[in-house]
Amino acid sequence: MSTKASDLFIECLEEEGVEYVFGVPGEENLDFLDSLSRSDKIRLVLTRHEQGAGFMAATYGRHTGKAGVCLATLGPGATNFVTAAAYAQLGGMPMMMITGQKPIKKSKQGRFQILDVVAMMGPITKYAHQLASSDNIPSRVREAFRLAEEEKPGAVHIEFPEDIADEHTDSRPLKASQSRRPVPEEKAVRAAIKRIEAATSPVLVIGAGANRRLTGRMLTQFIEKTGIPFITTQLGKGVVDERHPKFLGCAALSAGDFVHRALSESDCIINVGHDVIEKPPFFMKQGGTEVIHVNFRSAEVDPVYFPQIEVIGDVGNAIWQMKEDILKQGHWQFDKMLAARAHEIAHRGDSGKDPRFPIYPQTLVQTIRDAMPSDGIICLDNGVYKIWFARNYEAHQPNTVLLDNALATMGAGLPSAMMSKMVYPGRKVMAICGDGGFMMNSQEMETAVRLGLDLVVLILNDGSYGMIRWKQANMGFKDWGLTYGNPDFVKYAEAYGAHGHRVTSAAALPEMIKACLDAKGVHLIDCPVDYSENDHILNKEIKELSVQVDLSARVAEPAE
Known part of the structure; x- marks a missing residue:
């Protein structure tokens, strides 16, 4: 029995476990909207601007790991998705955009409102496709979700023309395949452990990729076993509880903060979940501090990022393997890094209680x-x-x-x-x-x-x-x-x-x-x-003090 294409599209979304569709429909989405009205599994969330719908869909993806879905019409509706698409793509948030289009097999309105939306979305998505046949809806939707959600997650786009939405087809939704992310190769893990154990002052840098999957438990166990301190990037905040005594701070400024002073005392940086879209909290140079890259994908080589050792595969599994293999070393020294953090806390003082x-x-x-x-x-x-x-x-x-x-x-x-x-x-x-x-x-x-x-x-x-x-x-x-x-x-x-x-x-x-x-x-x-002190504190005072602090004196490590 044949099914209307727009009904089939909704069935495919239901098969993917979609809970919400956020957006602002238009004339070209009315078949889709009518089909959505009969779904008892998916809720339409009508927003006041397509950008808001896109941000909501991206944030759904950020929290759940499942692609959030947003809807817009052609032309201006689709262009209003551009910022949200880039937000999801760079931020590693799985999101699917569905946009309408005039009939592609015949036209009574010339080029009115018509842009090449698929070409426009191409550079800022992982996948952009115009549906030209209702028979292909199940495979295109399944492929879009697969790409949106696999590492590195991001934005995908499907254009659903008005006349295709009104077609009938015998196609049926596809079920997601059973798959698991590859685990890191044992020899790569052993090479990383060997380098860490030989180091004098190893340090962890926790980035965006570690926050996308549940790696916090493994990283916390790794830190507890080894005593190796850690810092976070802005997108790595919260992976490990920042009340932990081995927390050295967040790289909020690009350079010149106490956290960068702590990093400068390390001779081996374990970079977990690094993403080149974030400003790097350290800058590599030939003959400088060695870096171990632990991530789902191999490193994107950059003038300031070219790691010497790479551990590629599921990050949580990588940290578990490293935690199981590593032995705490008596020659490790973290005093100077912890002292830099102590100086930062001292500099902060009672500023959080300023009555002005x-x-x-x-x-x-x-x-x-x-x-x-x-x-x-x-x-x-x-x-x-x-x-x-x-x-x-x-x-x-x-x-x-x-x-x-x-x-x-x-x-x-x-x-x-x-x-x-x-x-x-x-x-x-x-x-x-x-x-x-x-x-x-x-x-x-x-x-x-x-x-x-x-x-x-x-x-x-x-x-x-x-x-x-x-x-x-x-x-x-x-x-x-x-x-x-x-x-x-x-x-x-x-x-x-x-x-x-x-x-x-x-x-x-x-x-x-x-x-x-x-x-x-x-x-x-x-x-x-009152931001009047921003320039003085962030651009001058912190940079001057972080350079001047004396890290030579040994300090007692915080209680475990």
């Missing part, structure tokens, strides 16, 4: 850390505050600090927080957005209210594009061209049916955050911030 108003970033970070439970999720937009959170906010669990250090786009904070709350309805979730980034997708407040989410949206209000303003100051240019006006955010929230709050003092912030986290509904907090 508008709120200083250090106070903001500490207040939120104190308020959030260990499994609470913060979702950052992109701005200068991202550096403060990456550097000062200790992540206790994987994927509890969602920031974007790949595409580093603005506008993703609110949609990613909405999706996080949908995936984990029992956990506290907070979107932390600059005023600039928030306004890029602020219309999704209506979506959050309509979905009945319990969500806190914290807006850091400085009336400017603060990250670029900070860079402008650092480069010695005059302060120009980066300030703007904002709406009354409290009234803005209330206009959507959310609850609006305004911070009036540093002392009032902790109680306000706690009350909003405990309350039902969507709560927006307008929080004035």
Whole structure:
């Protein structure tokens, strides 16, 4: 018995375990939409902009490892997916985009709204394909999901023309094959262990790839057995609990921080889950520190990254094999690296309790850390505050600090927080957005209210594009061209049916955050911030102090 193509497409999505389709349908999606309306397994989440739908789909993929699905029409709907596609592709988040198209076998409208969307998506996806026959829907959908979800995960795109959607076919959905990722070769593991045991001061660097799979348990056991300290990249935060005594910090700045000083004391870097899209926390040079690359894929050679030993395969299995084989060495010395971390903590001091108003970033970070439970999720937009959170906010669990250090786009904070709350309805979730980034997708407040989410949206209000303003100051240019006006955010929230709050003092912030986290509904907090010390602290003070610190004196290792 033949099946309508659009019905078959939905059946294929159901076979893949799809729970949601996020998007803004158009005329060319109406067959698909009609078929979706009859699904009892997939929920349509109507958003107010395709970019928000894409960010939500990508974040679903980030949390679950399964491709999130988003829907748009042709032309302007498809072009609005471009930023979200790049966000997912660079960030390693599995996502499928479905876009409509005019009939491809005949046309009554000429070239109206028609772009070559497949060609447009090609450079920013793992797979982009136009369906030209309903018979091929099962194989194309299965292939798209396979590619989206296998390492390195990313974005895929299927164009579903209007006339193909209306066809009938005898094809049926395909089931996913049973497969497991290859495990690392034993000789590669042995070579890595031999080098680590011969080193004087080995160190772990935990990157983006380690956060995509459940490697935290294996890495924690490896650290506990060996005592080897670790740092994280921004996308590696939370893989291992950062309260661990062997945590040396997060590489939030590109260079010149205490964590880079600690790295400079190592003679063997074990780089777990490295991805070249992240700024490397160390720079290799010929004859310099040796690097062991542990990842799902071989290293992409770069002028500053060319590892000497590679362990390729499932990262969790690789770390397990290494943990089982390695022996703790009496000649290992970690005093200097741990001393660098101690100096960083000392430099931070009581800055997290600064009473000045508008709120200083250090106070903001500490207040939120104190308020959030260990499994609470913060979702950052992109701005200068991202550096403060990456550097000062200790992540206790994987994927509890969602920031974007790949595409580093603005506008993703609110949609990613909405999706996080949908995936984990029992956990506290907070979107932390600059005023600039928030306004890029602020219309999704209506979506959050309509979905009945319990969500806190914290807006850091400085009336400017603060990250670029900070860079402008650092480069010695005059302060120009980066300030703007904002709406009354409290009234803005209330206009959507959310609850609006305004911070009036540093002392009032902790109680306000706690009350909003405990309350039902969507709560927006307008929080004035003072970034005036960013340039001095991040560009000058930290770099000067990290170079000057004396690491020669032995320090007692923290208690296990």
